[in-house]
Amino acid sequence: MATIPIIVKHQGKRHEVELDPSANGETLKYQMYSLTGVEPERQKILVKGGQLKNETPLSALNAKPGQTFMMMGTPSGGQDAVDLGRPTEPVKFLEDMTEAEAARAEGATPAGLQNLGNTCYLNSTLQTLRSVPELQQELLNYRPGAGSSAGSRLSDLSSLGLGGLGASMDLVSSLRDLFKQMSETQEGFPPLMFLNALRSIFPQFAQKDRNGHGYAQQDAEEAWSQIVTQLRSKLVIKEGEGDSATEVSFVDKYLAGRFESVTECDDPAAKAAGEEATKSSDIFYKLDCHIGKETNHLHDGILAGLEEKIEKRSPTLDRDAVYTKRSRIARLPKYLTVHFVRFFWKRETQKKAKIMRKVTFPAELDVVEFCTEELKKQLIPIRDKVRDIRKEEVDVERARKRQKLAHQREEELKRAAESDAGLEPMQKKKATEGQKEATKSGEQDGDTGMTDVFKSDAEYEAEKNASILAAKKELAALIDPKLASDAGTNKSGLYELRAVITHQGASADSGHYTSYVKKQPNGKGEEDGKWWWFNDEKVTEVDGEKIETLAGGVHLSKPRLSRHAGTIAQAEPPAAKSRWPRRLAYAGIFGGLGVAAGKWMDEKVSAPAVPGTVEDAAKLDEINHVFEHGLPIVQELRNNPDYVETNAYEGFSEEDKAHRLTSGPLRGSRGLALQRVFYNDKEKKVISVVYLGSGLEGWPTVVHGGALATVLDENLGRAAIRNFPARTGVTANLEITYRAPVYSGNFYTFHSQVDPERSTKRKAYVTGEIRDPVGRVCAQASAIFVVPKGFRLREIGERF
Numbered sequence: 001m002a003t004i005p006i007i008v009k010h011q012g013k014r015h016e017v018e019l020d021p022s023a024n025g026e027t028l029k030y031q032m033y034s035l036t037g038v039e040p041e042r043q044k045i046l047v048k049g050g051q052l053k054n055e056t057p058l059s060a061l062n063a064k065p066g067q068t069f070m071m072m073g074t075p076s077g078g079q080d081a082v083d084l085g086r087p088t089e090p091v092k093f094l095e096d097m098t099e100a101e102a103a104r105a106e107g108a109t110p111a112g113l114q115n116l117g118n119t120c121y122l123n124s125t126l127q128t129l130r131s132v133p134e135l136q137q138e139l140l141n142y143r144p145g146a147g148s149s150a151g152s153r154l155s156d157l158s159s160l161g162l163g164g165l166g167a168s169m170d171l172v173s174s175l176r177d178l179f180k181q182m183s184e185t186q187e188g189f190p191p192l193m194f195l196n197a198l199r200s201i202f203p204q205f206a207q208k209d210r211n212g213h214g215y216a217q218q219d220a221e222e223a224w225s226q227i228v229t230q231l232r233s234k235l236v237i238k239e240g241e242g243d244s245a246t247e248v249s250f251v252d253k254y255l256a257g258r259f260e261s262v263t264e265c266d267d268p269a270a271k272a273a274g275e276e277a278t279k280s281s282d283i284f285y286k287l288d289c290h291i292g293k294e295t296n297h298l299h300d301g302i303l304a305g306l307e308e309k310i311e312k313r314s315p316t317l318d319r320d321a322v323y324t325k326r327s328r329i330a331r332l333p334k335y336l337t338v339h340f341v342r343f344f345w346k347r348e349t350q351k352k353a354k355i356m357r358k359v360t361f362p363a364e365l366d367v368v369e370f371c372t373e374e375l376k377k378q379l380i381p382i383r384d385k386v387r388d389i390r391k392e393e394v395d396v397e398r399a400r401k402r403q404k405l406a407h408q409r410e411e412e413l414k415r416a417a418e419s420d421a422g423l424e425p426m427q428k429k430k431a432t433e434g435q436k437e438a439t440k441s442g443e444q445d446g447d448t449g450m451t452d453v454f455k456s457d458a459e460y461e462a463e464k465n466a467s468i469l470a471a472k473k474e475l476a477a478l479i480d481p482k483l484a485s486d487a488g489t490n491k492s493g494l495y496e497l498r499a500v501i502t503h504q505g506a507s508a509d510s511g512h513y514t515s516y517v518k519k520q521p522n523g524k525g526e527e528d529g530k531w532w533w534f535n536d537e538k539v540t541e542v543d544g545e546k547i548e549t550l551a552g553g554v555h556l557s558k559p560r561l562s563r564h565a566g567t568i569a570q571a572e573p574p575a576a577k578s579r580w581p582r583r584l585a586y587a588g589i590f591g592g593l594g595v596a597a598g599k600w601m602d603e604k605v606s607a608p609a610v611p612g613t614v615e616d617a618a619k620l621d622e623i624n625h626v627f628e629h630g631l632p633i634v635q636e637l638r639n640n641p642d643y644v645e646t647n648a649y650e651g652f653s654e655e656d657k658a659h660r661l662t663s664g665p666l667r668g669s670r671g672l673a674l675q676r677v678f679y680n681d682k683e684k685k686v687i688s689v690v691y692l693g694s695g696l697e698g699w700p701t702v703v704h705g706g707a708l709a710t711v712l713d714e715n716l717g718r719a720a721i722r723n724f725p726a727r728t729g730v731t732a733n734l735e736i737t738y739r740a741p742v743y744s745g746n747f748y749t750f751h752s753q754v755d756p757e758r759s760t761k762r763k764a765y766v767t768g769e770i771r772d773p774v775g776r777v778c779a780q781a782s783a784i785f786v787v788p789k790g791f792r793l794r795e796i797g798e799r800f
Contacts, residue, residue, distance in 0.1 A: 004063050008045070010036055010071040019063055026054035037075045044072040100184035100700050111182040112537035114190040116774045117632075118209070120536055121220040122195065124515035125227065127534040128499040130179055131517045132335055135231075138250050139176040142235055171197045171230045181743070184701050188537020192746055192773045196630035202226050215632075220501050220513050221339055228255065228285055253488035257284050258331040260372050265314055267321045275316040281330070286337035287370075291355045298338065298361035299369075305341075306370060328372040332379075332490040336367070342503070354506055360551040361497070363544075368493035378480040379493040385478055386492055389471050396463075502550050516547060608695050611668030619669035623691050627674055631747055631773070634689060637678045648675035648688070662714055670695030672711065674747075677718065684754040686719040694744045703742040711750060712736060712768055712781050719752040720764035720785035721796055728793040729764070733784040740778045748772060762787040 003018040015035045020027065029040035029052075045052040047061055047069060092101075102108060110130075113123040129135060174197040182189055199206035205223070209216040232251035239246050249256075264277040289301030306327045314321040342355045368379050476484075483491050498518050505511020514535045521527050531547060533540045609615035627634060637643045649656075649663050657663040666672045674691040690711060698704030713734055721729045742748060752768040759765050763786050770779040787793070 005065050006063055007066065007068045008032060008071050009068060010038075010073075014068075019058055019061075021057075021059040021063075023058050024054065025052040025056040025058065028052065028058060029054070032071060036071075038071075038073045039076055042073045042076065046070040046072070098700060099186070099702070103184055103186050109186050109539050109541075110532060110534075111185050112188040112534060112539045113182075114188045114772070114774060114776070115536040116190060116192065116195055117214045118217045119191070119195060119215070120513040121218045122191065122198070122205075122223050123536050124501045124513040124534065125220050125223045126175075126178070126191065126194070127515045127517060128224075128501055129175075129227065130182070131499045132254070134254055134334075135250065136179055138235060138237060139172070139179060142172055142176055144170045144173055144234075170234070171201055171227070172234045175227070175231075177745075181701055181745075185741075185743075187741055189743065190746065190773055192630075193626070196626055198223075198226070200629070201230070217509055217511070219343065220503070221343075224337070224501075225285070232256075232285075251285065252283075254334045255285055255337065256331075257287075257329055257333045257336070258282070259284055259327040260330040261325050261327040263310070263323050263325045265316075265321050265323050266309075267314070267317065270314050270316050270321060273316040275314065282327070286339045289338055289340045289359070291341060291357055291359055293357075295357065295359055298340075298359060298365070301340070301359060302338070302367075302370060329367065329370050330372050330375055331486075332367065332371070332375070332493065334488050334490055336365070336490070336495050338365075352507075352509060354503075356506065358551050363497050363547070365495040365497070366493060367495065371493065378483055379491070381478045382475060382492045383494060385475060386494065392467075396467075497547070500547060500550060516542070516550070608670030608693065609668070611670070616669050620673055623669065623673045627676065627689065627691070627747065631689065633749060633773075634676075637687065637689075640680075642680050642682050643678040643687070644680075646677050646679070648677055662710065666696070666707075666710075668695075669693055672696075679718075679722065681722075684719065684723060684756060686715060686722070686752045688715045688718070688750040688752075689747060690750055691747050692742065692744055697744050701743055701745075703744050705736075705738060708738075708742060708770060708779060709734070709736055712770065712779065713783070715750040716752045716766045716768045716781060716783045717785060719754050719768075720759075720766050720783070723754050723756075723759060723764050724785075724787055725761055726787050726793075727795045729785045729787045730793070731783060732763075732786045734781065735783070736779055736781045738779045740772070740776060742770060742772070742778050746773065748778070762789075 003020050006017055006019045008015045008017050010032070015032070017028070017031055017035070025045070026040065028045065029043050032038065032043060032045070033040055040054075047056075052061075097105065103111065110127075113119075113126060115123065171194070174194040178189075178191055178194045195205075205215075205218055207216045207218075208214065228251055232249050235250040236247045237250050237253060239248060259282045261280045261282060262277050263280065265271065265275055287302050288305040289295075289298055290305045291301055292304060295301045295304065308325050310323045310325055311320055312323060313319065338361075340359065343352050344355070366383070368376055368383060371379065479491055483489060500516045501513060502515070503511050503513050514533065517532045517534065519528065519530045519532060519541075529544045531542050531544060533542045533546070609619055638645065649660070652660075652663070657667075662672055662675075670693040672690060673693050674689070676689045678687045678689070680686070688711075692703050692707070692711075694701075696703045696707040698706075713731055716734070717729065717731065721727060749771045750768065751771065752766055755765040755767070763784065766783050766785060768781045768783070769777050772778055
């Protein structure tokens with residue numbers, strides 16, 4: 001049946017619609033929804049005889065071409081709430097994004113960190129630090145100061161984006177570069193430069209294991225403390241403008257609290273002699289949860305840690321005496337770190353032991369009890385008001401659900417009443433009884449009192465916005481002026497758990513560290529309660545219930561031991577069960593807590609240094625420094641007498657080097673900054689340690705496959721030509737299989753070996769690999785090299 005062109009007038013606008021007589025009223029309503037944005041259930045289309053119903057056949061309207069109908073109704077969000085225009089930004093699909101864009105997309109899986117040999121302690125610590133959004137933002141603005149060793153000019157080179165150059169000079173620069181590289185990928189990233197910097201500054205992290213074959217397992221808490229120490233001394237924030245501007249350490253502002261302590265002698269003789277208690281003030285960067293025989297909960301352990309016994313000399317008694325030091329918190333940091341003290345030195349065995357006791361911890365920590373009386377007076381009104389607001393939100397949400405349910409029942413009763421007209425008497429009786437039963441059920445649910453007019457989503461949204469504004473004003477009025485002036489402090493005494501570092505295993509010298517970080521809110525400020533589980537380079541999404549199992553102790557249902565080694569709690573208002581965006585209100589009051597960690601821009605980096613410049617020379621010096629002192633494989637090869645070390649192109653003149661691709665156009669810190677070759681004639685092997693600069697990238701941070709093929713071809717040729725008596729040859733065939741990404745700004749090893757059984761004096765079969773710093777194979781290759789018979793090639797020599 002042919003369609004009929006009609007006109008529907010709505011709010012002064014005329015809409016031309018093709019009416020299909022074979023359809024029903026619901027179809028026409030959906031047509032109008034696409035044109036006006038008014039939902040079908042909110043439309044009233046006036047036709048002859050009343051309103052158009054969904055089930056009414058459009059053929060019954062007997063519409064004529066050009067006939068005009070009237071429509072009433074507004075969208076659920078209010079008039080003009082629905083904009084059906086084109087999106088302001090073009091839609092970009094995931095397959096069209098670059099790796100960096102995909103990594104920064106909302107909901108993208110964050111990058112993991114590769115284990116470089118018992119470095120799970122460091123990986124877990126770094127992932128937890130990365131959960132602090134203010135730290136990421138301030139690192140972007142960081143530039144090394146003049147106090148850096150070897151001069152600030154060399155340290156500044158790391159800001160040029162070459163994968164952490166200068167890291168051995170400045171740990172903070174290396175951390176900044178690492179976080180930037182992690183933000184541009186979803187693959188497991190090797191934190192090689194940061195690890196080298198850490199071991200250079202703190203040699204204890206370079207300790208070898210008992211067998212001497214690799215690095216020993218370390219304590220995540222110690223790594224956390226040392227990194228925070230470096231951040232405190234170097235990462236400085238400027239506050240204010242002009243002459244009144246001041247500088248404050250990032251750690252002191254956001255991660256540091258203050259104790260006020262009273263130390264008193266326990267000996268009654270000292271008190272009788274008039275010895276008075278002494279007061280002191282101390283800065284702390286974490287709270288210790290001491291685990292004893294009666295410690296079952298985090299609260300108990302923290303309380304025990306605030307009181308300690310000290311043995312020192314009493315000036316009154318003129319001898320040693322036991323003192324009790326009682327501490328209370330006078331300033332709460334925005335981010336509170338809590339350390340579960342599970343490792344201790346056991347004298348009997350002369351080694352570290354681990355406390356296996358199960359200690360639970362909450363998703364929300366109330367620390368008001370641990371504070372001084374003065375701070376309590378400031379925090380309690382705010383804390384109580386926050387809880388009252390939460391309760392009101394829950395009550396309103398329940399009322400909303402009850403009203404919706406009552407409205408749905410009312411609509412069902414109306415439809416049932418309309419359909420009763422065509423029923424038989426007995427059917428009418430059953431329908432009436434069903435309506436009475438539904439009404440009775442509603443009364444039992446407490447819905448009979450819901451006689452208010454049904455509110456739309458727009459009206460509820462308006463009420464929520466008004467409630468948020470009122471909550472802001474009420475909370476702002478309650479905040480003490482001293483607290484309000486300190487943007488880096490917690491103002492409610494409530495902390496929401498944001499990240500956890502765990503240790504699995506019964507020994508401090510072994511086991512495995514992983515970390516859990518709570519997912520950041522989406523663009524609407526809503527959370528789904530999920531967490532990211534960082535197990536080195538493996539990143540998995542888990543439910544919040546998983547965190548509740550990390551209390552320590554032996555889990556009989558699983559064949560492993562799970563231990564809670566430390567936590568960092570974010571001082572933002574805890575999430576309510578309802579989905580109200582109240583965090584927007586609290587964020588303004590509590591200093592922007594709960595803001596998504598992804599809210600920071602990419603650092604604008606300069607172009608790579610041009611070969612031959614002063615900057616290029618400085619970078620090459622730093623690359624050589626890392627090669628000499630930071631690569632374990634270099635030391636292993638040098639300790640093996642079967643390997644002979646040489647520089648690539650050692651026997652070539654500068655003119656010859658300039659005409660070669662790998663030593664000419666690809667020279668300098670931006671390209672093949674360093675190529676050191678190790679020959680093993682016994683096994684017919686060649687291993688080249690190569691630094692791949694950022695000028696070799698295809699995708700951002702990833703080395704181009706063609707560049708890798710070039711270096712592979714040359715390294716395979718080194719092994720083959722060294723096997724030829726003519727000391728020359730060409731590539732006849734080359735096949736490469738790429739296994740994993742190769743990242744720029746890092747060292748990689750290229751392995752080649754000749755097959756002596758298949759090779760001859762004029763033909764060589766060679767296999768090779770590219771391996772990352774931990775030995776993972778990134779690419780595999782096989783090649784055939786020949787010495788041509790038809791023409792004579794120039795002799796290259798044994799070493800090139």
